[in-house]
Amino acid sequence: MRPVTRAKIESLFERYPQKRGALLPAIYLVQGETGFVDADGAAELAALFEIAPVEVWEVLSFYNMFYTEPQGRHHVYVCTNLPCSLRGARTLLKGLESHLGLHGGGTTQDGRVTIGHEECLGSCGTAPMMRVDGQYHENLDLVAARRIVDELE
Numbered sequence: 001m002r003p004v005t006r007a008k009i010e011s012l013f014e015r016y017p018q019k020r021g022a023l024l025p026a027i028y029l030v031q032g033e034t035g036f037v038d039a040d041g042a043a044e045l046a047a048l049f050e051i052a053p054v055e056v057w058e059v060l061s062f063y064n065m066f067y068t069e070p071q072g073r074h075h076v077y078v079c080t081n082l083p084c085s086l087r088g089a090r091t092l093l094k095g096l097e098s099h100l101g102l103h104g105g106g107t108t109q110d111g112r113v114t115i116g117h118e119e120c121l122g123s124c125g126t127a128p129m130m131r132v133d134g135q136y137h138e139n140l141d142l143v144a145a146r147r148i149v150d151e152l153e
Contacts, residue, residue, distance in 0.1 A: 001044050005029050009048060019049055023059060027066055036067040064118060072107040072114035074152045078130040078145075081120040088141075089128035093117055095142040096149060113152060 001009075008029055012022035023045070030041050037045070037060055039053075046053040060066045078084075078093040096115060100108050105116040123129045126138030130145060137148055 001030050001041065002033060005033055006048065009045075020051065023049060023056070024063075027056070027059065031066060035071045036069055038068060070107065070111075072111050074113050074133055076113055076115045076130060076132050076149060076152075077118045077121070078115075079119075079121040079123065079128065080117040081124070083124035084121075084127040084129060087127040089117075092128050092130075092140060092142055092145055096145055099146050100149070113149060115149075 009022065009026040012025055013019050016022050026045060026049070027037060030037050030045060034041075037056075039057075042056040042060060043053045045056045049056070057068075060068050076096070078089055078096065080089050080093065093115075097103055097105070100113060100115060102108065102115060105114075107114040118131070121129060121131055121136065123136060123138055128140050129136060129138040130140060130148075131137075132148060132152070137145070140148075
């Protein structure tokens, strides 16, 4: 991690009664450098927080907003919970993967889009839907979803 990031993390420690309370915002800061936190980044955080690397990895692997592998510039996640699936979300996801030349999620070769699924995005009444860079797109069909993805730079 860069020295400026380390300094920002260390400044967080005084805000929390226990140093470990700053772990989530610290992970965000490290992830902000490269777009993901790999094993080396987790080890650096663990040393800074005086905890075992596995404890950092547990947090990284629990939350879906942290990434442990390189990501595309844009994140596209289709909700595949039961209500969305009953309204065609899995077909929509497979159609988008096919359109992007991917199978089972992943990142396009040009690094433009990372696609995947999430279990629930809490928008059952407007299914199927997807989240693109934090913005919800609802009542989708494949044509509309492809248009949204194709407009991403």
